[in-house]
Amino acid sequence: MVNLEAARARLASLPDPEIPAVTLVELGIVRDLRETGAGLEVVLTPTYSGCPATELIADDVRAALAEFGPVTVTLQRSPAWTTDWISAEGREKLQRYGIVPPQCSAEQAIRFVPQLRCPRCAGGRTEQLSRFGSTPCKSTWRCIECGEPFEYFKSI
Amino acid sequence: MTYVLQLADTCLIHAQRLGEWCGHAPVIEEDLALTNMALDLIGQARALLTHAGALEGAGRDEDQLAFLREERDYRNVVLVELPNSAASPSDGSGGRDFALTTLRNAAVAIWLELLYEKLLDSTDPELAAIAAKALKEVRYHRQHASDWVVRLGDGTAESQARMQAALAVLWPYVNELFAAPGVDGVGPAWKDVEAEWRARWGTLMQEATLSLPRDSALRTQGHLGVHSEHMGHLLATMQYLQRAYPGGVW
Structure with missing residues (x-):
C-alpha cells in the first residue's frame, strides 16, 4: 500500500525546471496522482506542444516518486492546459519572482494586450517588446520608467 | 494516415525553415519569436507524427517518420519547403528574406488556425485533442x-x-493549401477553409496596403509527395544527424 498522502506532498514540492519559483502543481501541469495495480500513475499535461521542459518534468516526477514504488507518467493532452489553471499562490510567486502572471482569461488572450505594471519598480508605463520570450509560455516586456526588461506569463 | 501526415509534415517542414533563422533574425526579439513558433510547430508535428505512426500500426515512431522517410513520402505542401529567400544565398542575404518568411508565416498560421478550428469536431479524439492544444498556439x-x-x-x-x-x-x-481531400468525420477537405482563408487574407493585404498578384494556374502537389527541387536539400540538412547516427536519441 502506497502512502498516497506522502506521495502527493512530495509531488507538490517539485519545482518547475524552467521557472523554479513555482511548483508543477501550482502551474496546473499535474492533473492527477493515482494508485494503479502497477504502482503510481501521474497524469501530466504539457503547457505548449513543443515545450522542451515536458520530458524533463516527466523525468523529475519519476525520480521524485521512485521511493514510493514503480511510477508511470501519462501525458494527457485534452482538455488543453490553460493559464487559468495556475493557482492563486502560483501567481503570487511568479509576481515575486519577476514574471508578471497572466492578467486575463485564456479566452481574451489574443487580441487583448494588457497594461502591465513593472514587477520591479511597480511603474505603470510598460511596453511589450515581443509576444514571445525565453520560454514558449512567456512574452518579453520593458518598463519605460526603470528601464528594466521583464517577462509576462501570457494567457493561453 | 495520409491526412494526418499532410498536416504533420507541413508543420514539420515549416518549422525547419523557421528554425533556419535561429541566430540570424533582424532583432533578437524576432529571433526568439521565430524559434518559439518553430518550437510550437515541431511540438504539433511530433504529436501528429506519433498519431500517424499509431494509425499506420507498423511500429514507426515520430523520429522514424520525421527523419527516415524518403522525399516522396513527405506530404507537406510545397509552400513551406521553399527556401527563406527567392534569391541565391550568395547575394549577401544569406538565403534569408524576412519579408518572404513573414508572409509565409502569416499565410500558414491563418490556414492552420482555420483547419484546427474544424478539427476540434473530429471524430478522431486524438486529432481533436491535438487541434485544441495547437489552436491556442497558432493564434499567437x-x-x-x-x-x-x-x-x-x-x-x-x-x-x-x-x-x-x-x-x-x-x-x-x-x-495547394486548399488541395487535399478530407476524410469523412475525421478532418475537413482543405477546400472547406478556402473561402474564409481568402477573406482573411484579403483583409490583411488591405491593411498592409499590398496588392494581390494575379491568381496562378500553378497547382503544386507536395501533399501527394511531389516536391520541388528544394525539398531534397532541406531533408539532407534535417535528416543528417539521424542518418549519420542511426537510432540516436537525446
Whole structure:
C-alpha cells in the first residue's frame, strides 16, 4: 500500500525546471496522482506542444516518486492546459519572482494586450517588446520608467 | 494516415525553415519569436507524427517518420519547403528574406488556425485533442505574423517593395493549401477553409496596403509527395544527424 498522502506532498514540492519559483502543481501541469495495480500513475499535461521542459518534468516526477514504488507518467493532452489553471499562490510567486502572471482569461488572450505594471519598480508605463520570450509560455516586456526588461506569463 | 501526415509534415517542414533563422533574425526579439513558433510547430508535428505512426500500426515512431522517410513520402505542401529567400544565398542575404518568411508565416498560421478550428469536431479524439492544444498556439503565430505583415507592407517604400516582391513569389504556391481531400468525420477537405482563408487574407493585404498578384494556374502537389527541387536539400540538412547516427536519441 502506497502512502498516497506522502506521495502527493512530495509531488507538490517539485519545482518547475524552467521557472523554479513555482511548483508543477501550482502551474496546473499535474492533473492527477493515482494508485494503479502497477504502482503510481501521474497524469501530466504539457503547457505548449513543443515545450522542451515536458520530458524533463516527466523525468523529475519519476525520480521524485521512485521511493514510493514503480511510477508511470501519462501525458494527457485534452482538455488543453490553460493559464487559468495556475493557482492563486502560483501567481503570487511568479509576481515575486519577476514574471508578471497572466492578467486575463485564456479566452481574451489574443487580441487583448494588457497594461502591465513593472514587477520591479511597480511603474505603470510598460511596453511589450515581443509576444514571445525565453520560454514558449512567456512574452518579453520593458518598463519605460526603470528601464528594466521583464517577462509576462501570457494567457493561453 | 495520409491526412494526418499532410498536416504533420507541413508543420514539420515549416518549422525547419523557421528554425533556419535561429541566430540570424533582424532583432533578437524576432529571433526568439521565430524559434518559439518553430518550437510550437515541431511540438504539433511530433504529436501528429506519433498519431500517424499509431494509425499506420507498423511500429514507426515520430523520429522514424520525421527523419527516415524518403522525399516522396513527405506530404507537406510545397509552400513551406521553399527556401527563406527567392534569391541565391550568395547575394549577401544569406538565403534569408524576412519579408518572404513573414508572409509565409502569416499565410500558414491563418490556414492552420482555420483547419484546427474544424478539427476540434473530429471524430478522431486524438486529432481533436491535438487541434485544441495547437489552436491556442497558432493564434499567437497568426497575430504575430500578421502584425509584421502590416508593419512592413504599410511601412517604408523599401519594405513595401520587398513585401510585394515576396508576395509575388509565394502567391502561386498558396493554391495547394486548399488541395487535399478530407476524410469523412475525421478532418475537413482543405477546400472547406478556402473561402474564409481568402477573406482573411484579403483583409490583411488591405491593411498592409499590398496588392494581390494575379491568381496562378500553378497547382503544386507536395501533399501527394511531389516536391520541388528544394525539398531534397532541406531533408539532407534535417535528416543528417539521424542518418549519420542511426537510432540516436537525446
